Amino acid sequence: MSQLDWQKSSFSGGGDGECVELAAGSRTRVHLRESDRPAQVAITTPTALSALLTAIKTGGLDGFVG
Numbered sequence: 001m002s003q004l005d006w007q008k009s010s011f012s013g014g015g016d017g018e019c020v021e022l023a024a025g026s027r028t029r030v031h032l033r034e035s036d037r038p039a040q041v042a043i044t045t046p047t048a049l050s051a052l053l054t055a056i057k058t059g060g061l062d063g064f065v066g
Contacts, residue, residue, distance in 0.1 A: 004031055 004023035011020075019035035030049050032042045044052075055061050 004032075006033070008035070 004025060004041040006021040006023045009020040009022070019053050023025055025031050025043065028045060030044055032044065032048055032049075033040060
C-alpha cells in the first residue's frame, strides 16, 4: 500500500490507541483504521462511508448487535 496521509477524527479520544483515522486512497476509495491497530485497514467507498456515518448520526444503528 502506498504512503497515505492519515487524519485522526476530531471525535476520537485524546490518548493514543483511541483514535479512528481516515485516509483518501483515491477518488473512489477511503481507508479506515484504528490507531492502535495500524496494520488493519478497512477500505470502502466515499458513498458507503457517508451512508454509514448518516446511519450512525441519525440513530439508524441503535440497538444493532453484530
